[in-house]
Amino acid sequence: MRYLASRTVYMLVILAISSVAVFYAIRLSGGDATAARLPASATEADRETLREVLGLNDPIYQQYFTYMGRLLSGDLGNSLTNNALISKMVVEHGRNSIILGAAAFLLVFLVGVPLGMLASVRRNTLADQGIMSLSVAGMAVPNFWLALLSIWLFASVLGWLPSAGCCEPRQLILPAIVLAAEGTALTVRMTRSAMLENLDSDWVRTLRAGGLSEARVIGKHVFRNALIPIISLAGLRIGQIVGYALIVEVIFGWPGLGQVLVNAVLRRDYPVAQFFSLVLVVMVVLGNWLADLGYLAANPRLRKT
Amino acid sequence: MASPLLSVRDLTTVIRTEGIEFEVVRGVSFDMYPNEILGLVGESGCGKTMTALSVMGLIPSPAARIAGGRVLFGDRDLVSLGERAMREVRGDDISMIFQDPLTSLDPMFTIGHLLTEVIRRHRSVSRSEAEAMALQALTEVELPDPETRMSQYPHQLSGGMRQRVMIAMALMLDPDILIADEPTTALDVTVQAQILDRLLGQQRRRGMSMLLITHDLGVVAAVADRVAVMYSGEIVEQAPVTQLFSDPQHPYTQGLLRAVPQTRHQRGALHTIPGRVPPPQFVPPGCPFSPRCSQALVRCWEEHPELVPDDGRHLRCFNPQPLAPA
Numbered sequence A: 001m002r003y004l005a006s007r008t009v010y011m012l013v014i015l016a017i018s019s020v021a022v023f024y025a026i027r028l029s030g031g032d033a034t035a036a037r038l039p040a041s042a043t044e045a046d047r048e049t050l051r052e053v054l055g056l057n058d059p060i061y062q063q064y065f066t067y068m069g070r071l072l073s074g075d076l077g078n079s080l081t082n083n084a085l086i087s088k089m090v091v092e093h094g095r096n097s098i099i100l101g102a103a104a105f106l107l108v109f110l111v112g113v114p115l116g117m118l119a120s121v122r123r124n125t126l127a128d129q130g131i132m133s134l135s136v137a138g139m140a141v142p143n144f145w146l147a148l149l150s151i152w153l154f155a156s157v158l159g160w161l162p163s164a165g166c167c168e169p170r171q172l173i174l175p176a177i178v179l180a181a182e183g184t185a186l187t188v189r190m191t192r193s194a195m196l197e198n199l200d201s202d203w204v205r206t207l208r209a210g211g212l213s214e215a216r217v218i219g220k221h222v223f224r225n226a227l228i229p230i231i232s233l234a235g236l237r238i239g240q241i242v243g244y245a246l247i248v249e250v251i252f253g254w255p256g257l258g259q260v261l262v263n264a265v266l267r268r269d270y271p272v273a274q275f276f277s278l279v280l281v282v283m284v285v286l287g288n289w290l291a292d293l294g295y296l297a298a299n300p301r302l303r304k305t
Numbered sequence B: 001m002a003s004p005l006l007s008v009r010d011l012t013t014v015i016r017t018e019g020i021e022f023e024v025v026r027g028v029s030f031d032m033y034p035n036e037i038l039g040l041v042g043e044s045g046c047g048k049t050m051t052a053l054s055v056m057g058l059i060p061s062p063a064a065r066i067a068g069g070r071v072l073f074g075d076r077d078l079v080s081l082g083e084r085a086m087r088e089v090r091g092d093d094i095s096m097i098f099q100d101p102l103t104s105l106d107p108m109f110t111i112g113h114l115l116t117e118v119i120r121r122h123r124s125v126s127r128s129e130a131e132a133m134a135l136q137a138l139t140e141v142e143l144p145d146p147e148t149r150m151s152q153y154p155h156q157l158s159g160g161m162r163q164r165v166m167i168a169m170a171l172m173l174d175p176d177i178l179i180a181d182e183p184t185t186a187l188d189v190t191v192q193a194q195i196l197d198r199l200l201g202q203q204r205r206r207g208m209s210m211l212l213i214t215h216d217l218g219v220v221a222a223v224a225d226r227v228a229v230m231y232s233g234e235i236v237e238q239a240p241v242t243q244l245f246s247d248p249q250h251p252y253t254q255g256l257l258r259a260v261p262q263t264r265h266q267r268g269a270l271h272t273i274p275g276r277v278p279p280p281q282f283v284p285p286g287c288p289f290s291p292r293c294s295q296a297l298v299r300c301w302e303e304h305p306e307l308v309p310d311d312g313r314h315l316r317c318f319n320p321q322p323l324a325p326a
Helices: A002-028 A044-054 A060-072 A086-121 A126-140 A143-157 A169-199 A202-209 A214-232 A234-251 A257-266 A270-298 B048-056 B083-089 B111-122 B127-140 B146-150 B159-171 B189-206 B217-223 B241-246 B251-258 B298-302
Strands: B006-017 B020-032 B036-041 B064-073 B094-097 B177-181 B209-214 B226-231 B234-240 B308-310 B313-315
Touching: A002 A060, A002 A270, A086 A126, A086 A169, A086 A214, A086 A234, A086 A257, A086 A270, A126 A169, A143 A169, A143 A234, A169 A214, A169 A234, A202 A214, A202 B159, A214 A234, A214 A270, A234 A257, A234 A270, A257 A270, B006 B048, B020 B036, B020 B048, B020 B064, B020 B234, B036 B048, B036 B217, B048 B064, B048 B094, B048 B177, B048 B209, B094 B159, B111 B127, B111 B146, B111 B159, B127 B146, B127 B159, B159 B189, B189 B217, B209 B217, B217 B241, B226 B241, B226 B251, B234 B241, B234 B251
Parallel strands: B036 B209, B036 B226, B094 B177, B177 B209
Antiparallel strands: B006 B020, B006 B064, B226 B234, B234 B313, B308 B313
């Protein structure tokens, strides 16, 4: 339980620090926030008035506390570009991002873990070498390039799948695969090495000496032990997916949080960029916290102390 | 004497590394009888464990394989028995206890789970019946507070308690044969005696046949009925325990006995056998012990001696000499 408490405190500290970092980073990035709101012909006096209204002339720490105060009371503010309610944008685009992210996350584990197990059981055979070569490719190919390549092949040449858009299941396939590629490759390698490490354990011999079948020994016992590192690294996979979603959503025209964030940054739409950055940070930190909980739940040596 | 329960004949096991196969168990033969303990002794790396794993069909595959010989158990040859049929034998007719109890139990499952899984593998009983059997087995090896232990994980038990769990697991299905591979080596000296005592008590009570693998000659002298001495993958001498200890014939056996520290003798350097066991890749063509033997003849370097039976003893030596007084 102390482990759980310390992980939770750790998570809250990280959240607080990163909210400050995000807030400062956006203000340090330069550019003029009034450009998003006012026409190019606006006078310097108009711009100054707007800055005063938005509180942009206050010291940054004061702006931070004002902002966090509003945030915690549920007021997310409006976009500078089109005055849309940020709370509405989150719901709308958040749903799309969750669909894409969840699809990629499932792919990572539903494909990565079985392939890794297969490679470990068929160690040093053609199947193992084939899977491991694919996994090296999956880690080495940058996902923006993989995205372009897959659009070229499956949309342009073969015409099997749409190149972009939302939100048909057919349109989900390519972005989900591209988003999952690197995580899957890493999960394959990790599953394989965790399985092999446990296959060499003394207790495997004990189970075999008890007459248990290989399917039981490997499928139940070795896998159960290999699951611990797999779960503890699931948090990193969440972070990876959230980060890569920025690129993948833009390339595939998938209207998720990442796409909104990229557009907001380009337009100096502070409130939107700020809030959506925070959302991504929260998702990453929360993902890691969940992985810590899973690690705790999966490992009896940590459960009772 | 009764007919043997298990007969190992010319067992040869090879290991392959970097494409070259070499023999780690070379033509080993021995018999095991009911209600008897056979001690198997020798230095580390002489092939004791590989012999036991070969009998169990648990040699690491595909790195190792049994290249020849038979393991006769009842009317079956375990070497040629298929893996599926062999799994029926393991844990039920023949069980094995391993050296290191700290690493020999799956850390992810409770003691009760591990025991009942093996029981239900071999007996069609309900979960609660299996649990009762497991509890009974834990009680018999005098594990303190067995009900609580059933729901505990291996890391919550001490080394001695875990070895008791291993013994309970090996004995709970009443096997005909128990192979104990250095069962006390990894334990504290005070716990060693308790565990050995428990093992011996169960063996006598069940009239079970036991193969006790150890490098501790004191243990062998105390509990074994017969002793086989292994060197470089082969048995070099085999005899009833009193005969072997009072009148060792093979120079290697003599060396082993003289290497045991004796408190009644004067202090000084302990006796050692010069050199070390040849690695299996470089076994000399003649007697494998000849490079370390003080009484080796020219013949010993050129010819490989056979294991010759003589009045209840088997000996593999061209030039046995009586043991010189230390």
